[in-house]
Amino acid sequence: MPLESAWELLARFSPRREGNSIWATVPTDEAPSLLEALYLQGWSYLSAISAVDWPQRGALELVYHLWSLEDKGFVHLKVELDRTAPEFPSLAQLFGGSAQVNEREIYELFGVDFPGNPALGPLFLEGWEGPPPFRKDFDWRAYVRDAYYSEAREEDRAYFQD
Amino acid sequence: MPISRTDTYLLPFGPAHPGSGNFRVWLTVQGERVVRAVAEPGFLHRGFEKLMEYRTPLQNSVLSDRICILEPLSWNLAFALAVERLQGMEVPARAQYIRTILAELTRIQSHLIWLGAAGLAMGFETAFKLALTYREEVLKLFEEVTGARVYPAGYIRPGGVRRDLPPGFPRRCLEALDRLEKDLWELDSVMLENPSFLARTRGLAPLSPEEAVRLGASGPPLRASGIPYDVRRDDPYLVYDQLEFQVASRDDGDALARFRVGRAELRESIGLVRQALQGLPAGEVALPPKPFARLPEGEAYVHIESAHGDAGVYLVSTGDKTPYRVKLRGPSFTLLIPVLEHLLVGVEVADVPVVFWSLNHCPADMDR
Numbered sequence: 311m312p313l314e315s316a317w318e319l320l321a322r323f324s325p326r327r328e329g330n331s332i333w334a335t336v337p338t339d340e341a342p343s344l345l346e347a348l349y350l351q352g353w354s355y356l357s358a359i360s361a362v363d364w365p366q367r368g369a370l371e372l373v374y375h376l377w378s379l380e381d382k383g384f385v386h387l388k389v390e391l392d393r394t395a396p397e398f399p400s401l402a403q404l405f406g407g408s409a410q411v412n413e414r415e416i417y418e419l420f421g422v423d424f425p426g427n428p429a430l431g432p433l434f435l436e437g438w439e440g441p442p443p444f445r446k447d448f449d450w451r452a453y454v455r456d457a458y459y460s461e462a463r464e465e466d467r468a469y470f471q472d
Numbered sequence: 473m474p475i476s477r478t479d480t481y482l483l484p485f486g487p488a489h490p491g492s493g494n495f496r497v498w499l500t501v502q503g504e505r506v507v508r509a510v511a512e513p514g515f516l517h518r519g520f521e522k523l524m525e526y527r528t529p530l531q532n533s534v535l536s537d538r539i540c541i542l543e544p545l546s547w548n549l550a551f552a553l554a555v556e557r558l559q560g561m562e563v564p565a566r567a568q569y570i571r572t573i574l575a576e577l578t579r580i581q582s583h584l585i586w587l588g589a590a591g592l593a594m595g596f597e598t599a600f601k602l603a604l605t606y607r608e609e610v611l612k613l614f615e616e617v618t619g620a621r622v623y624p625a626g627y628i629r630p631g632g633v634r635r636d637l638p639p640g641f642p643r644r645c646l647e648a649l650d651r652l653e654k655d656l657w658e659l660d661s662v663m664l665e666n667p668s669f670l671a672r673t674r675g676l677a678p679l680s681p682e683e684a685v686r687l688g689a690s691g692p693p694l695r696a697s698g699i700p701y702d703v704r705r706d707d708p709y710l711v712y713d714q715l716e717f718q719v720a721s722r723d724d725g726d727a728l729a730r731f732r733v734g735r736a737e738l739r740e741s742i743g744l745v746r747q748a749l750q751g752l753p754a755g756e757v758a759l760p761p762k763p764f765a766r767l768p769e770g771e772a773y774v775h776i777e778s779a780h781g782d783a784g785v786y787l788v789s790t791g792d793k794t795p796y797r798v799k800l801r802g803p804s805f806t807l808l809i810p811v812l813e814h815l816l817v818g819v820e821v822a823d824v825p826v827v828f829w830s831l832n833h834c835p836a837d838m839d840r
Binding site for chain 1 (some may be wrong): 814839
């Protein structure tokens with residue numbers, strides 16, 4: 311059973327089991343080989359990759375949501391990257407187009423580099439030159455106020471009051 | 473294939489809304505054949521994941537309407553389930569049945585738009601008008617229940633649903649389903665079983681099971697490629713484990729198979745609504761709302777089988793009133809970027825809209 315074998319594979323990283331899901335945080339340098347081992351065990355449907363920004367502890371966390379079509383369960387594998395220059399090897403070769411496009415989104419919105427990804431260009435944003443906009447320290451409201459409203463205009467003044 | 477400068481040109485498909493939805497794909501065309509396709513998303517990027525970090529769960533449940541206009545209730549549901557899993561809430565049984573009824577009605581009207589829009593793109597304009605007429609019946613039901621035809625303003629909210637079904641709803645819903653079931657043959661005859669439709673879709677843009685998984689396909693396109701993955705069956709939520717239904721799937725993987733899976737799902741969804749109406753228990757429809765409560769610290773991942781496929785919500789909380797981070801897995805994100813780019817290579821220009829509309833996508837949940 312893949313859920314049991316995944317549990318064994320991740321046992322030394324004190325995983326957590328919830329129903330048909332396994333959650334585990336693994337060391338960054340071991341993560342690529344663990345993801346490959348999971349892929350070979352049948353965790354081959356990469357449902358999504360999430361990024362979570364933790365400026366308080368200087369980390370950018372990636373969560374790989376792997377679904378097993380045979381075993382009907384999830385492995386949510388988490389890796390913590392250094393927030394100042396976040397970088398993680400691309401899994402586009404292993405998991406295919408799904409990994410490629412998820413990495414591309416995280417590259418644009420969180421500024422994580424994925425060496426080996428064949429096309430890390432802009433995805434949703436047009437002509438964006440600012441910092442990765444989904445990071446915690448990017449103040450959206452201030453950006454929108456300054457870019458689209460003017461304190462001099464009567465109808466915009468409400469946006470500049472606290 | 474070497475690309476010559478004299479017979480090769482770049483052709484944008486989209487982003488004019490009636491043709492492509494708010495989405496564009498750049499086609500490199502050689503003669504009549506597409507040799508390369510590059511998706512250009514972003515026309516509907518509203519940044520919901522970030523917006524949700526500023527809002528409480530109840531506010532977010534209203535916001536979640538807008539993730540996909542074709543199925544706002546599905547996203548209400550996915551978000552509510554994520555909050556409930558994080559909080560360990562037990563939702564009253566009647567609410568779970570009402571949610572199931574609405575989720576399947578949502579699938580019915582979304583599939584009708586899908587098939588109708590595909591008809592429009594292929595010149596079956598009668599099919600488009602028929603499909604939208606049928607859909608109207610469902611929208612009237614939504615208006616009765618949620619107060620609005622399209623955007624329910626967070627009718628499905630964490631803890632239950634906003635209010636109970638109006639008196640007489642089960643009877644009117646069953647009557648609408650009977651009419652729909654009786655009339656669907658028209659859609660078959662003018663489009664889905666029409667010889668020219670079959671000739672245009674059979675064998676077109678086949679997707680193998682291996683490719684479908686690697687490209688992250690879900691929903692009808694994945695099931696049409698021989699992989700019967702359906703969250704309702706494989707990871708049951710609401711009351712799906714107590715209802716009987718077949719997971720529609722086919723092995724052919726071509727455009728025709730995708731449409732046929734969609735057509736079969738219409739039938740299954742009608743059956744599911746009838747069963748859920750029959751089993752509808754009495755009782756409360758929601759836990760009391762706690763608009764100012766703090767979310768417990770922790771994380772939850774929930775996914776549902778939305779009309780378009782596997783729709784996921786990853787919720788992270790640090791114990792504030794608002795979520796710390798919300799990640800939304802829109803099924804169209806992979807369908808419209810890697811899957812579409814892969815399937816368009818080698819097809820003729822005239823078939824591009826057919827392949828495009830065979831994928832049952834929603835540009836809004838791709839961009840989020």
